[in-house]
Amino acid sequence: MGIFERRDDIFDDAMVLDEEWQPQEIRKRKDELELYRQALQPVVDNRPLNNIFIYGKTGTGKSAGTRYMLEHLESDAMQYDDVELSTVWVGCENLSTSYQVAVALVNALRDSRTGLLPEREKMSATGYSQQAVFDRLYDDLDDVGGTIVIVFDEIDNIGQSDDLLYGLPRARANGYLEEARPMVIGISNEFNFKDDLSPKVKDTLCEEEILFPPYNADELTSILEPRAEKAFQDNVLEGDVVRLCSALAAQDSGSARQAIRLLSLAGKTAVNNRDEQVAPKHVHHAKKELAQSQVVEGMEQLTTQGHAVLVTLAYYSAKGETPVRTRDLYQQYRNIADEVASNTIVERRVRAHLSDMSMLGLVNTYGRNEGMKDGRYKEHELTVALETVLDVLGSKERFQGVVERIRRVAAKNNQLN
DNA sequence: ACTCCACAGGAATTGAGGGGTG
DNA sequence: CACCCCTCAATTCCTGTGGAGT
Numbered sequence: 001m002g003i004f005e006r007r008d009d010i011f012d013d014a015m016v017l018d019e020e021w022q023p024q025e026i027r028k029r030k031d032e033l034e035l036y037r038q039a040l041q042p043v044v045d046n047r048p049l050n051n052i053f054i055y056g057k058t059g060t061g062k063s064a065g066t067r068y069m070l071e072h073l074e075s076d077a078m079q080y081d082d083v084e085l086s087t088v089w090v091g092c093e094n095l096s097t098s099y100q101v102a103v104a105l106v107n108a109l110r111d112s113r114t115g116l117l118p119e120r121e122k123m124s125a126t127g128y129s130q131q132a133v134f135d136r137l138y139d140d141l142d143d144v145g146g147t148i149v150i151v152f153d154e155i156d157n158i159g160q161s162d163d164l165l166y167g168l169p170r171a172r173a174n175g176y177l178e179e180a181r182p183m184v185i186g187i188s189n190e191f192n193f194k195d196d197l198s199p200k201v202k203d204t205l206c207e208e209e210i211l212f213p214p215y216n217a218d219e220l221t222s223i224l225e226p227r228a229e230k231a232f233q234d235n236v237l238e239g240d241v242v243r244l245c246s247a248l249a250a251q252d253s254g255s256a257r258q259a260i261r262l263l264s265l266a267g268k269t270a271v272n273n274r275d276e277q278v279a280p281k282h283v284h285h286a287k288k289e290l291a292q293s294q295v296v297e298g299m300e301q302l303t304t305q306g307h308a309v310l311v312t313l314a315y316y317s318a319k320g321e322t323p324v325r326t327r328d329l330y331q332q333y334r335n336i337a338d339e340v341a342s343n344t345i346v347e348r349r350v351r352a353h354l355s356d357m358s359m360l361g362l363v364n365t366y367g368r369n370e371g372m373k374d375g376r377y378k379e380h381e382l383t384v385a386l387e388t389v390l391d392v393l394g395s396k397e398r399f400q401g402v403v404e405r406i407r408r409v410a411a412k413n414n415q416l417n
Numbered sequence: 418a419c420t421c422c423a424c425a426g427g428a429a430t431t432g433a434g435g436g437g438t439g
Numbered sequence: 440c441a442c443c444c445c446t447c448a449a450t451t452c453c454t455g456t457g458g459a460g461t
């Protein structure tokens with residue numbers, strides 16, 4: 001018997017479950033897309049452009065819908081000689097300021113004109129003054145000329161740093177642009193992002209607003225079904241697997257992305273188990289695994305000091321003294337950080353880390369108040385299994401020692417399972 | 418109704434670390 | 440090389456606050 005053996009594949013075309021895959025048709029978003037079409041109409045009519053603001057939670061079809069509309073817009077606009085149209089897409093997922101977005105936009109414009117790549121020739125993300133970046137951006141836009149539809153995906157990452165959103169729509173009126181007519185489409189996951197913007201930006205960016213609501217279970221099912229059909233061989237999906245994925249995703253987030261991931265991962269799980277059919281148990285397994293991997297990812301992204309705070313909390317958890325008061329946690333943190341990090345941070349900063357981790361869903365925080373006796377304070381505990389935290393942190397060299405000791409403490413107190 | 422505990426968390430500032438131009 | 444730019448964790452300083460005790 002070899003190590004490898006041929007397996008019958010239950011997948012047919014697994015690509016359709018891939019993150020990258022673009023459906024031909026956007027399902028269940030008829031009304032939203034009609035509004036979108038109306039908002040884009042002025043491009044074809046060569047009339048004054050309105051900026052568009054799209055919002056809705058992740059996986060509600062905002063990006064897919066936008067891609068779809070732009071594709072059609074581009075091909076349909078070709079019919080008219082007097083419509084000169086280009087589109088640029090800027091994903092802002094790792095960009096936290098207007099400055100960075102402007103640089104990314106400059107690079108995206110270059111990419112779209114000269115073809116992809118040369119990392120060397122890209123504008124670097126720091127070093128210039130903001131004005132220098134904007135000047136270059138306006139120059140490049142003018143070089144392209146015509147109507148330029150600029151999409152900022154996940155624009156809410158920039159927070160209140162909205163200089164670009166202020167400047168871009170006004171650039172023409174202010175004489176920075178001669179040839180180009182820019183139009184901005186902002187896509188946001190945050191409903192309240194709008195409120196963070198300064199009022200003058202708000203009413204220019206949000207001339208047209210379209211809301212993409214979460215999908216319900218039925219809608220998810222009808223999105224999933226055609227994909228499931230293509231992705232898997234016939235009769236591989238047991239019973240209501242698709243419905244189950246839809247229901248779980250609808251319950252949680254109403255996100256099509258989540259539903260698709262569930263189905264995809266359930267399929268892979270079945271393959272790994274050498275099962276011939278994808279069953280509900282595979283879906284449930286997939287759900288756990290997805291949740292877990294999100295948590296792990298969140299933990300990985302923390303800084304060293306964040307890890308130090310987390311490991312301190314893990315220590316209390318191992319002792320079974322788990323909702324810990326910030327004050328006590330901080331005392332212990334100082335001992336631990338002294339050992340694993342080159343310095344210790346101030347209490348205020350530890351509170352900030354705890355609050356970040358609470359946002360990430362790694363930590364639960366309860367507010368308590370005992371009046372004149374003990375005042376107002378907070379208590380914290382892990383939301384994640386202690387096991388998981390120790391596994392992730394234990395893989396970092398500098399934490400190995402502490403994690404080992406915490407494991408022993410936990411064993412003594414029976415806190416691991 | 419008022420007091421007063423013991424923090425929570427906002428705002429402004431700093432400094433190291435990425436990088437730029439000439 | 441001298442001098443300037445943006446970013447982000449960390450620090451400093453501070454005002455805000457919910458309810459037990461009076």
